[in-house]
Amino acid sequence: MSARFVRSRDGAAAIEFALLAIPYFLIVFAIIETFVAFTGEQLVSNAVDTLSRQIRTGQITAANTTKADFRGKFCDEVSILITCSGEDSSKLILDIRSFSKFAEIPDDIPRKNGDLDATDTFAPGGPASINMLRAYYRWSVLTDLVRPYISGLRPADGSLPKEFLIVATASFQNEDYE
Template identity: 50%
Template sequence: MSIGKTASTSPTRSPRDPFRRLIGDREGATAIEFAILALPFFIVVFASIETFVAFAGEQLLANATDTLARRIRTGDITTEAGKDGFMTEAQFRQAFCEEIAVMMTCSATEATQPSKLYLDVRELPEDLGAFPQAVPRIGSDLDTSGFTFAPGGPNDYTMVRAYYRWTVITDLVRPLVTKLRSAGESMPRDYLMVATATFRNENY
């Protein structure tokens, strides 16, 4: 007795089946999602870290300004030759650089040729309404042409202003935090930190 051959049958596949399998396949989905979200995620992380570090730098600049201002107020720093505490402008700038050296860099020539740190120390008139209040600017840059080093004597009003050009690293964040732009620069690069101390010197 012979057994007849049974024709094999297979389910007919729709032409759309490969696309359905592709859509349903979750292998590698995590890697793709990470690739899409990585850039904005790291931008936010780096911007947050840079903001924190810059805030700490501003506090350091303010503390240094207060420290040096206190030394002027008490007569520990003076421009009168022959007296204890006599300092030239370069020596004062070097002392300021040493105060902020923990986080802020001063070049080897910063004491004589300012490139990041700018200091304005001056005696003020007794008319308190004449105290300068705004940041001096020329265009989009800091105007340092009127800066001087002339702390007052006993009982004089004195103002110490410190400016530091903090370089912003995160490119996409830079336009949001600064508009400080030197001559010839098409895009802002530095964030201007500012610290001010105004006081009356003691009768030393």
Template identity: 35%
Template sequence: MPSVASTASVKGLWRRFRRNRSGSAAVEFALVAPVFFALLFAIIETALMFFAGQVLETINQNSARMIFTGQAQTASYTQSQFATYVCGQVPALFTCSNIYIDVQSYNSFQNVTVNSQIDGGGNFVNNMQYNPGGPCSIVVVRLFYQWPLFVTGLGYNISNLAGSKRLLSATAAFRNEPYNGSCP
């Protein structure tokens, strides 16, 4: 049976514990830290993804200029040669072998069709073509990259592909210059 003295000492100990504020900051930080770091990493990952999208847009614009001016056509670039040219512009942010290149030519802007490269199951559809067209042709150059995501928990998931990936895409649509002197 507990004595009166031990009960009183337990009450005194409890009172002293409640009044002592020396560890409250550490406890509060331990409660807030997981949410803070999850939010911080989600912001960083989103910023990196948007930065990568802008870099992909720049690579696409520079690569499309080769077709727009007729340099790729007059040099008889094949799909692999054009891919090598594109890869020459890729910074360390991307893996060149994971960039997909689609170049299609059309007779008029009304005939241009841009389909989604994501199927119903969230998988990437790889039906890439290479047709740079001739002088004055309408051309659509698209680059795709499957960006891996790491912060997908806690309800923050911006992936649109299976396997926690986000499909980044860049598109340029233009009419080729009359690089051989005139349009047909």
């Protein structure tokens, strides 16, 4: 009976599946999460393009739009996949500023102790002014095992990040819309 037991292959597929199921599903869920995060990046980028076009043409100005109204318009653009209200409101940072020359526009992400150091700014310029619109969104990572190790942002306590920073930027000169 023991020789027959040793030769038996009953249940071998179940054991192989049990050994491979966890890594397989981790990879599948990581692929799905990466796809959804990429879609979130595209949403933020499209919202930046749409709202910068409205600033450039004078539809959105400091005189006719408040910071809260602008944030609401941005959130309406990304609401398909991203929530900007309630406890998630701190994940989105919008930075709209005016400059006298294109060379003055910052080309780096503001950091403090390795983490993002930015607050909402709403100061678009008037006609023919040079402007920059940047959006930062902290995308929560659930299954991605690699991204926390390659992220450039680190929490102040030194732990591994649980978020991926989505950044979209537009620099433009307003039309002379007066």
